[in-house]
Amino acid sequence: MISRRHLIRSVGGLSALGVSTAAYGVGVEPELRPRVTRYHPTPPQWPADFPLKIAVIADIHACDPWMSLERIEAIVDQANALKPDMIALLGDYVAGHHHVTRIIPAGEWARVLNGLKAPLGVHAVMGNHDYWDDRGVQRAGQGTTVAHRALETAGIPVYENDVVRLTRNGRSFWLAGLGDQLAFAPALRYGLARSFGADDLSATLAKITDDAPIILLAHEPYIATRVPARVALQLSGHTHGGQVRLFGWSPALPPQRGVPLVYGHLRLNCDVIISGGLGCSIVPVRVGVPPEIVEVNLGRAPVVV
Numbered sequence: 001m002i003s004r005r006h007l008i009r010s011v012g013g014l015s016a017l018g019v020s021t022a023a024y025g026v027g028v029e030p031e032l033r034p035r036v037t038r039y040h041p042t043p044p045q046w047p048a049d050f051p052l053k054i055a056v057i058a059d060i061h062a063c064d065p066w067m068s069l070e071r072i073e074a075i076v077d078q079a080n081a082l083k084p085d086m087i088a089l090l091g092d093y094v095a096g097h098h099h100v101t102r103i104i105p106a107g108e109w110a111r112v113l114n115g116l117k118a119p120l121g122v123h124a125v126m127g128n129h130d131y132w133d134d135r136g137v138q139r140a141g142q143g144t145t146v147a148h149r150a151l152e153t154a155g156i157p158v159y160e161n162d163v164v165r166l167t168r169n170g171r172s173f174w175l176a177g178l179g180d181q182l183a184f185a186p187a188l189r190y191g192l193a194r195s196f197g198a199d200d201l202s203a204t205l206a207k208i209t210d211d212a213p214i215i216l217l218a219h220e221p222y223i224a225t226r227v228p229a230r231v232a233l234q235l236s237g238h239t240h241g242g243q244v245r246l247f248g249w250s251p252a253l254p255p256q257r258g259v260p261l262v263y264g265h266l267r268l269n270c271d272v273i274i275s276g277g278l279g280c281s282i283v284p285v286r287v288g289v290p291p292e293i294v295e296v297n298l299g300r301a302p303v304v305v
Contacts, residue, residue: 034075034278034291036082041271045232046213046298050171054215055084055118056294058237059127061279062109063095064102069112075278075293076115082295085168086120089113089156090237091127091180091219093147096281106150114154120166123175124151124158127219127238129281131183131198138186141193159217161204174208176231178218201226221261221274229269233298239263241276241289263289 042048057079061067079087093110095103116122130147137143148158157164159177166175179198187193201223208214213232218224221236241263260266265273278291 032290034078034293036078036295037276037292038295038297039265039273040297041233041265041273043213043232043271043298045229045270047171048299050168050173050213050299052086052168052173052298053082053084054235054296054298055079055082055087056090056235056237056273056275056296057087057116057278058090058219058275058294059092059096059240059277059279059281060109061092061094061096061129061281062104063097063100063279064104066100066284067095067104067279069104069108072109072112073115076112079293080115080117082293084118084295086166086175087116087118087122088217088235089116089122089124089151090217090235090275091125092129092237092277092279092281093127093151094129094133096129096279097283099284106146107153110147110150110154110156113151113156116156120168122156123164123177123217124156125177125217125219126158126160126180126183126198128180128182128185131180132186138184139192141184141187160198161200163204163207165212172210172212173232174212174214176204176208176214176216178204178216178223181218181220181223199223205230216270221272224261224268224270224272225259227268227270227272231270233296234270234272235275235294235296236261236272237275237277239274239277240279240281240286241274243280243283243286243289245288 130145134145151158160179163174163176181197181199183198184193185196216231216234218236220238239262263274275294276289276292
């Protein structure tokens with residue numbers, strides 16, 4: 001998790017790079033048109049002759065002026081233009097900081113996300129801010145968030161420790177969605193919850209009934225050190241690539257158990273891809289990690305342009 005202390009320390013360090021760099025990080029990079037970052041993982045658990053294209057959208061953090069409805073509409077159009085087989089939404093739809101002119105209600109951004117289209121559908125998990133922003137759920141130490149209900153009202157299924165079996169051209173795979181790993185961190189401080197997270201990896205994977213390959217959606221990447229080799233691919237967001245990333249180093253995010261689960265593609269028991277996301281958390285700053293939509297191509301040879 002990005003801590004306020006570490007991120008503010010990182011942002012403070014920008015002064016050494018000059019006022020112009022800091023101004024770029026606040027006023028330019030956070031509002032850039034998202035780049036498309038493409039990955040071609042080849043996990044051994046995934047059949048090489050089973051092509052699947054996934055568009056990944058993470059960490060929208062809807063708010064004015066940084067992530068307006070118009071900007072989300074443009075992201076929807078950009079993702080649809082990739083013509084993916086499936087679209088994965090990886091959580092943190094609500095605003096992640098207080099430097100805003102308007103908090104966009106869940107029903108509004110969910111209706112825009114309803115414009116996402118893919119043959120195998122659009123599939124979502126929740127993020128920590130979606131839980132933290134819901135005071136009723138935090139007080140109860142359990143429950144379904146406003147963001148969750150808004151997405152389902154808009155026709156987008158949300159997975160909380162659940163799975164679905166999908167089929168493309170006669171070939172099947174499992175999509176598993178994990179509950180958020182930091183869901184009740186604020187409530188735990190006040191004795192309103194018994195654990196940090198709403199996640200249950202074992203119970204989720206136990207719902208899988210055959211040997212078809214598995215793709216796991218998990219907002220935070222940190223579960224990766226516990227994911228078994230039965231899973232082919234884990235898709236995560238949350239980190240924003242550190243938001244401040246200098247020469248491949250993200251000072252706000254130290255390694256987890258010695259593993260740099262910050263950004264990009266790495267191989268543990270399964271392949272793990274961590275999106276840099278689209279919005280901002282804590283402060284509206286991005287340097288060295290511009291907003292991105294991730295395109296994952298499984299079972300396909302990279303196209304040389």
